[in-house]
Amino acid sequence: MIQHLQDTITLNNGLQMPGMGLGVFQVENDTTAEIVKNSIEVGYRSIDTAAIYGNEAGVGEGIRRALASTDLQRTDLFITSKVWNDNLSYEETIAAYEESLEKLGLDYIDLYLIHWPGKNKYAESWKALEDLYEQGKIKAIGVCNFTIAHLQDLLTFARVIPVINQVEFHPRLQQTELQAFCQEHHIQLEAWAPLMQGGLMDNETIASIAEKHGKTIAQIILRWDIQQGVITIPKSVRIERMRENAAIFDFTLSDEEMDILNKMNEEHRVGPNPNDFDFAL
Template sequence: MINHLQDTITLNNGLQMPGMGLGVFQIENDTTAEIVKNAIEVGYRSIDTAAIYGNEAGVGDGIRQALASTGLKREELFITSKVWNDSLSFEETIAAYEESLEKLGLDYLDLYLIHWPGKNKYEEAWKALEDLYEEGKIKAIGVCNFHVEHLQNLLTFARITPVINQVEFHPRLQQAELRSFCEEHNIQLEAWAPLMQGGLLEDETISKIAKKYGKSNPQVILRWDIQNGIVTIPKSVRKERMIQNAEIFDFTLTDEEVAIINAMNLEQRVGPNPDEFDFVM
């Protein structure tokens, strides 16, 4: 059932994106290549990195190794990166994109995102992304960590609606208002830290459901993401864990079980609140 890793959702510009991918946050550059290669070899097609992660070169190496070992074509992968908050002028964003592309060793990105809204200083960056998109250098553009008010502001000047809003999302932080706004405007929600950075691995509510299906807590949570229509990018450095995370397509949570997990929401973050930090480094 792991081949369902290649199941896709359709973004608002018609682009197909895998519903599940691999995140590489906090993975050292010198170990990233092997991890990315392993992920692609076991069936992952979506890899999510960012300039600030410092491992784009490793991601690029892993992609090249995997293409050589699997016979896949670049077009069969979906690669995402992000512009950091120290590069949000129009010119800086263009330069940051070119630098990311060079480090990755790619001719284009499938998805390029503004990493954080900062203090509402993303207008020039978004205009740069729109130009890059219209020039065919990016297949799709979007944002990360945008609250409703950020999206509302963005839509007042955007020529192009973001395809994605990648945010912290897990059973303890479900962001219902944001999710509704994104659905209303056909902006796909994507979850980072879907496992709450390990904070739900021993949760008893999840464990009871997991036991019924002979699954792990992470598998139940990732299945909940998929059934909720959320794109999810769990991080894993071990090949066996990548495989386990992907073995979620042979069971279906009942409506009651989905409701039980939905009731776990506490609006509890493990990452920063976008309203409280400017993220300029």
């Protein structure tokens, strides 16, 4: 379990990835640069973006500004992006990676993910990711929103095991069977929408735990993630919220409190179900 904001988790290929980062989903490109710069100056080292977010250029500009204003080097940062569903042939995936790299203005991407499995659309794309990885153009490769069935299928032909499965994960959607499968196969689980897109901010059960610790509901949920060994990437656009989200390393949830949160699962999604949504464009 990580103990500080910049602590890392070792992925199955030996790469070190920060256990907590910043997500920039639904952040406008023209505001992304300042947000990313601020987050790095606050202490975040992991930034998660995607081609479909339309803000990779802003992320890259924010990185350049942060490196200019600090003593940090590019190697101190961990940058994730993702290939979208209209680019899942082999050639399209290669081109999409190169386009993301150009927009980010980087020499390499630390982690590159298939954004959604679609309807059996990922085999060629995964081969492309494997080739990019083996050529040293990506430090690690993984997937998003893959169910157990998707992962089982992928593992029948993959030369490289995914390092990450990034999925919707929060107290109302705990995906315990998927989490166990990923642990068994040394695939790190990463949470998107860890705060259920704000849907838990008035939850009385979590509020009572937060009051006991002198913390916010968001801090309790993020601490719950960390204590389970799940990488988390909450979205924040304000410095104050970035600092607040990161202030979760000075307390510990008890076994009883963890159990209370663990019993909140309702298999409730705020995003699409990967089993019946293929994002065909």
